Amino acid sequence: MRRKLPPNVDKNIVKGRVYLSYRMGKGPRTKLPGDPDSDEFRLAYAAAVAGQAAARPAIAKDASRSIGALVTSYLSSDAFASLGDGSKSGYRSRLDQIRRDHGHRAVAGLTKDRIEEKILKPLHNRPGAKIDTLKKLRILIRHAKDDLKWLAVDPSDGIKRGRSKEIRAWTDAEIKALEERWTVGTKQRAAYELMLNVGTARIDTHLITWVQADADDFEYTRRKTGVPVVVEKAKSLREALAALPRRHFCILTTEWGKPFTVDGFSGWMRGAMTEAGLPLDCRPHGLRKTFGRLLADAGATAHDIMAALGHLTLAEAERYTREADRRRGGRRAILKLEDHKANRFPQTSSVGLGKLSKTEG
Missing domain, CATH: 1.10.443.10 (Intergrase catalytic core)
Structure with missing residues (x-):
């Protein structure tokens, strides 16, 4: 019989591995050991319930006109508030990552070379993350330039976005x-x-x-x-x-x-x-x-x-119709080629042309 987990414990299975966590309502998650029958799990669960989970280190106050302060300003802007709930989650996740890694940097010190070397180069083996980081960074730069007047020009101009491996359709x-x-x-x-x-x-x-x-x-x-x-x-x-x-x-x-x-x-x-x-x-x-x-x-x-x-x-939908037209065009091209091959030589041999019939009508 399957053992029922204690209250407020969520179970997730990722790539065959079990992850347990404690969460009260929509509050923060506290990771728990994977074996609910172990003493280690019981102690960790009791600590989470009592609010004794290890406290996260306090986040230092953002320096004036830093990237951290810019992220905070954008998250409270009308532009961010107008995004859909799904988009907000993705934006916030990437922006929090930018703040953790580069929040101490001064916005005025951003240049094309520094963005490429300090922010994008560490992501060279993660093309999707690199592209999304540049995309979100440009949104922050636009907010700093147009709304806050912290910048006169866009330091990301000239940086190539690059390509990521697009999610494909199933065969x-x-x-x-x-x-x-x-x-x-x-x-x-x-x-x-x-x-x-x-x-x-x-x-x-x-x-x-x-x-x-x-x-x-x-x-x-x-x-x-x-x-x-x-x-x-x-x-x-x-x-x-x-x-x-x-x-x-x-x-x-x-x-x-x-x-x-x-x-x-x-x-x-x-x-x-x-x-x-x-x-x-x-x-x-x-x-x-x-x-x-x-x-x-x-x-x-x-x-x-x-x-x-x-x-x-x-334009997003037209991509599918263009691909379908290419597939249909490719099929038509091969059919025409096969038809051309079949009719390339005459069915009646030229040797018999011009000869009299062996029988008379």
Whole structure:
């Protein structure tokens, strides 16, 4: 029989490893030992409940006109307040990292060379983090220049953004592998069908409710952009949802019957994909890309794809239609080539041309 965890203890499994933490409501998390039966766990749990967890070191006050002070100013600005809840979480995480690593630096001392050498070069082996750091740094510089008047020019001008490895769509073989491993009736299959046939990102998928599932059409609002989306439910999605028991307001829950956190859902989905034999470069978010690809292959217009995926601009959706046009164009080109090869030589040999018939009419 599965042992029930103490109150306010959350369990997350990442790459097969169990992580336990204590959290009261929306307060801070306190990490706990992974074995709930150990004396070490009981002592740590008691300390967390009593509020005796090790105190975090106090954050020093930001120096005047430093990067730390600039981050604090931006986080209280109207520009940050206008972001969607999903975007705020990502922005805050990266900005906190910039503050921890470079908050002591003076904004006036920023130059192109110093940004490249001190801030970006340490991230050379993490291209995604490097690109996002430069993106957020430019937002801070714009705030310092236009709103605070701390800068007269943008010191990041001329810095090349570089490229990161884009999350790709799933292949047909990968889709088949997951469907064979997780059949209709499992939560893993339901999560897969939601992301594939609705195009939800992980931040939208983990809190989808049965109220949304019972409606004639599927409606949700993207947390990243605030764009409302309405799509018709696919037959396979209806079947996957109908086969699930209803034990919570949310469709997808942990083994303890609680809704997933965003990171917890990502780890759980990663585990399901690993069990299906999918490679690491096959990502859960790739299902959203696959949804766009399938729509384009089916002949949907860029405006249709824009509405289905909740994009803010038409250019984002046009990428899918261009890729579909290239695939169709490639197929047509090969068919024309094969037809040309088949008709390159005449079917009647030139040797027999001009000779009289052996029989008379």
